[in-house]
Amino acid sequence: MKKKSVETLQFKSKMIMFVVAALLVSIALTGCGGTNEASGTNTSNGNSKKTGDSTANGDDANSGADNGNSKDNGKQVTLDFWSWGGKFQQDYTKIVISEFEKSHPNIKVKYITEQGTEKLTTLIAGGTPPDVALLDRFMAGAWAAKGSLESLTPYLADGTVTADDYYPSVWAEGNYKNELYAMPFGTDNRAMYFNKTLMKEAGLDPEKPPTTISELDAAAEKIFKKTSSGYEQVGLIPWMNQGFLYTQGWNFGGEWAKDEELTPNDPQIVKALEWMTGYAKKYDMAKINNFNDVMGKTGINPFWTGKVGFVFDGNWILNDLINNAKVKPKFEWGVAPMPAEDGQAQSTWAGGWSWVMPKGAKHPKEAWELLKYIGGYEGTLLWGKRADAGNDITAMPKVNEELKIADNPKLKVFLDLMPTAHTRPVTPAGQKMWDETFRVTDLALNGKGEPKKLLDEAKKNVDNELKKLEAAK
Template sequence: MEALALKPGMIKFFIAALSVSLVLTGCGGTNGENGTDTTNTTEANNASTTTSPDNTESPDNTASQDSGEKVTLDFWGWGGKFQTDYTKIVLSEFEKQHPNIKVKYIAEQGIEKLTTLIAGGTPPDVALLDRFMAGAWAAKGSLESLNPYLEIDGEVSADDYYPSVWAEGNYKGELYAMPFGTDNRAMYYNKTLMKEAGLDPEKPPTTISELDAAAEKIFKKTSSGYEQVGFIPWMNQGFLYTQGWNFGGEWAKGEELTPNDPQIVKALEWMAGYAKKYDMAKINKFNDVMGKTGINPFWTGKVGFVFDGNWILNDLTSNAKVKPTFEWGVAPMPSEDGYAQTTWAGGWSWVMPKGAKHPKESWELLKFIAGYDGTLLWGKRADAGNDITAMPKVNEELKITEKERLKVFVGLMEIAHTRPVTPAGQKLWDETFKASDAALNGKGEPKKLLDEAKKNVDNELKKLTGK
């Protein structure tokens, strides 16, 4: 599944994005695809067994790893090609190593359906969930804590994962989600356009001021709009979330959410400055043209700089329309003067829904598919493309840093931010779009808009937590 991306800078998309579910807002990458294929079941074979905590067995979970009694786990994941490939590559190997556990694959049917199953006491044993949702789902009691297993099972350690990725699956000091894949954002830059503008193509901008100066030289007007643009802050992955961090802002301080952090306000003022300087109507017209190409606007050769994810590298092999005829590169996103360059990561996770009937066996599956063995098996598949796994050791073994452009993204993972783990995560995400839409269209001052966002988010958090 591809990441949520604003359709090339079309500001009207901000409004539609407010209603997008968390399944889409969380991340990008190519770990799989959504679908509604019918259930598929993998067949067990012979192999060794493993153990799991003895103190977490539910009344219905009478089978142990050594009993020989069969246990069937309901596994909720994407359908389509992902279901076929994941079953063959990862789940079949798990069953070989756990002959008493059979995995019944259920093609996911949407978040609402999963919520209904959990509320009704008939959830799957293991499910795929946007990692961004883990905090909210844990807060409302929809997920089983994995801490009891971590305390007994030494096979899983936070040290095996990127710090921010592991932290995103934790809520109030307890683990609720095991990482599955990750991604982040960097700057793609058109060396050809830089050279034509008299810029050094081997020295991409590293600060916002340098970016502004370089972008201005690349904009090329027509009688009614733009033939090419230097940079549009909100294009693709240029969300306010992204720019807020690039300006050194913090979206949370402890449990307090801070969308009106002074540096985030400054970021929105900067974005609105572009809308005013380069004329929002002309930018929208350019974006309309780009939207009709059927490809990411960067690949048209008409954009000097854009912030986007590692997953668009896959366009080079998966989209026949993408045939760059220009020189280009990838570098960390520029940051505000005085602040370090950074990025933010998203991704998916495997969880144990509240009420899972076979928690011991579910943990065995979780630690396999999200652990070294399962992660490596999936990372080695033929069409892994430019995926980044959540485990540095696996990425090293896969030698993905040998890919010239991908190594930029991998190198940023150790310092990547993730969106705040909070019950009001969706509200915060929505409010950032709402504020951005208004500011870019001249319908409010950034400070006032973000103060209002802060008020709305605080009210939502109070409603959800009773505090």
């Protein structure tokens, strides 16, 4: 599931070398890993975000006041629909939008190729927004907080959409202050890819991947092979690919928020950063960087080179096996849940995209008809059934069951993690905290600060950002 970038360009450039080309993700918020526009999958690093504002009331939701062009009076309404262009536009129009128009003859959809969130913000501020737009789900809370989205909660009264239709964390990510602002569109999560061949060569049992951090450390150490300038192969680089501090923080049992307080300096998150920093010291950051440089020149995700023992990454890289001609693994490999610190439960975190109704949408009633179709069972199933769906996971368990995606054993690992997946905190300061995690990680890995002090500073910075945003309302 992948878009946006973080501060700390030096660190970002190194990390992007490890991410599959399809991960045009913005690590700024995303989650979610990157995003494949043709598939609608978020892999961004997450890259994901949040927003909210509630203006529609129950009467508006049911009456659909829209300048007289309502469904009830028989006049045809044209909805402006803002989403990705290219192949995605062609496929989505043919597979989903056309079917919606057939079942809603009074509504026509005018497809507008998205031009970035800044442009969308400008249209909303100018009172000329599209009726429905695609938005990184991680952004929903922040956009809601600044009043850029219409609340969808009043429309839920028709009973066609309920929280029970979606994975708990995915639904929660589209809510802000108990109001729904975003209909989920696709999801993704992270697991551990492991090289069975390298495990065998190191005298490890390839059918028993590590389940704890201590087991992972011990196994990884046996796989590292040095050269004169660096490494021929590595056991693990904790920050490679989707090994962000967010990822490792959860693997150590950390909490990024408690109630409404943001807690990037949670003791377990501090411990996670100390663990990551330990690898930079033990295995020499300069030598690791040399290895990363070599991997960056291959044009493929470093795991597929056969030179990496363990890596944390998303379900979307399974699509490399189909879409990237350079990826032809000549080694045995597997997928398993990411190891957790001893005593902690294994976990994952999910990202994804969403459909929203921008503030000031001209045809709210008809916009809701489109939203609940494309974000609900019918549209989700239509899109999930497309021929090149690859290894996508939908946000709806019922649809995933109908698509039988659990029949793919490697994808099933990710699917089984979805019911308990984490999502990044829904907060107006989500972008700031995401950026801060990359800033402090870069400093810590390069010996420019101690993890505890850096994360205390990050806490102060996100708290100040939150106060500033609250004061600006």
